[in-house]
Amino acid sequence: MKYWLFLGGLALNFSAAAGWKYSDEVYDLAFQIANTECSSHSKECNEQQQLAQKWIAYIKKHGKEVTPASATFEIPASNLPFAHLLTALKLKVNGEKNKLLTHYKQCVVYEICILNYSNIVLRENLETEYISVRKLLQKHHVRYKSLVNNYGSMLLRGIGGEQDIDGGVALLINNSFEPGISMFNIASFYFDVGNYKYSLRYFEKAMNLGDKDALIHYARHYQFGLGTEINLQLAKDILLDEYTKSSDIKVGYYLFILLYDNPNLGSSSLDLVKLLRDAATKKLPIANLDLGRFYFNGILVKKDLVRAKTEFEFAWVGGEVDGLYYLSITKLVLKESDSCDFIHNNIKNNSRLTVLYNKYCEKE
Numbered sequence: 001m002k003y004w005l006f007l008g009g010l011a012l013n014f015s016a017a018a019g020w021k022y023s024d025e026v027y028d029l030a031f032q033i034a035n036t037e038c039s040s041h042s043k044e045c046n047e048q049q050q051l052a053q054k055w056i057a058y059i060k061k062h063g064k065e066v067t068p069a070s071a072t073f074e075i076p077a078s079n080l081p082f083a084h085l086l087t088a089l090k091l092k093v094n095g096e097k098n099k100l101l102t103h104y105k106q107c108v109v110y111e112i113c114i115l116n117y118s119n120i121v122l123r124e125n126l127e128t129e130y131i132s133v134r135k136l137l138q139k140h141h142v143r144y145k146s147l148v149n150n151y152g153s154m155l156l157r158g159i160g161g162e163q164d165i166d167g168g169v170a171l172l173i174n175n176s177f178e179p180g181i182s183m184f185n186i187a188s189f190y191f192d193v194g195n196y197k198y199s200l201r202y203f204e205k206a207m208n209l210g211d212k213d214a215l216i217h218y219a220r221h222y223q224f225g226l227g228t229e230i231n232l233q234l235a236k237d238i239l240l241d242e243y244t245k246s247s248d249i250k251v252g253y254y255l256f257i258l259l260y261d262n263p264n265l266g267s268s269s270l271d272l273v274k275l276l277r278d279a280a281t282k283k284l285p286i287a288n289l290d291l292g293r294f295y296f297n298g299i300l301v302k303k304d305l306v307r308a309k310t311e312f313e314f315a316w317v318g319g320e321v322d323g324l325y326y327l328s329i330t331k332l333v334l335k336e337s338d339s340c341d342f343i344h345n346n347i348k349n350n351s352r353l354t355v356l357y358n359k360y361c362e363k364e
């Protein structure tokens with residue numbers, strides 16, 4: 001049910017007392033829902049299409065600002081979860097991610113809410129929610145195939161209940177929905193427990209199903225001899241062939257790492273810099289971090305502290321924690337007037353900044 005992911009910005013306010021307050025954007029949302037093609041097994045989708053169609057007709061007749069209490073047709077029991085779903089969509093569009101979990105938990109009659117609820121819990125390692133999520137996925141994964149990957153992974157890793165490796169593997173192997181991700185999840189599990197022969201096997205399966213992350217991991221198994229003999233040439237061929245076909249920035253970045261660490265494989269400095277710059281230009285945070293280090297130290301490129309600072313900032317904003325640390329160092333080296341204030345204000349975000357602040361700023 002991917003149609004939820006493409007809805008535009010909402011202007012919706014909901015409370016138990018006031019009900020829904022509609023705007024043009026919410027009317028457009030109802031229109032999109034009403035005209036969405038539902039999968040044959042999705043009863044909720046069909047019900048919400050009917051509800052959306054009724055709201056469209058009612059809003060056309062009575063104006064844009066109405067409440068459920070004023071409607072002349074029956075509001076189904078799923079009305080409140082639907083409001084939470086709409087609110088979650090609004091929060092997501094507005095970037096208020098800290099509030100999403102609360103609303104997704106209140107609309108788990110819908111597939112998209114269960115999926116997003118479980119995604120947040122697993123991504124953020126919210127242990128207090130593990131049992132609830134596993135019960136939901138266990139109940140609904142047969143009906144909603146989009147839930148199988150999360151449920152299978154919870155079985156594999158014993159999250160929210162007893163570990164069931166055989167059950168998790170069997171579930172994921174037979175998953176027809178996003179099979180590449182299923183194979184990747186099995187491979188990642190075996191990699192994490194150190195069974196590299198099995199991780200190599202399943203990364204290959206995922207790679208053959210078109211998963212580029214799996215291709216990178218598969219190549220790196222040969223690069224480092226994980227579950228197989230080291231074969232640097234094969235690792236290079238795998239990455240170079242894919243990069244030549246797709247220009248994928250992550251593939252290009254890991255090709256850069258392989259060639260930089262193994263100069264005997266053959267590549268000029270210009271080729272290496274281009275691979276890294278391409279990935280950094282497209283805002284792959286780890287590539288920004290490495291390119292920043294190169295500019296900071298004058299490796300393969302002319303030393304340029306201002307450019308290094310820019311790359312470190314991109315890395316930090318993109319989620320690379322070390323980007324903040326190296327950005328702070330660069331600001332100190334450049335003797336920027338706000339360096340110590342910047343470090344002090346961000347100490348809570350990186351414990352390594354405490355050492356910098358105590359060494360260079362505490363006397364100011």
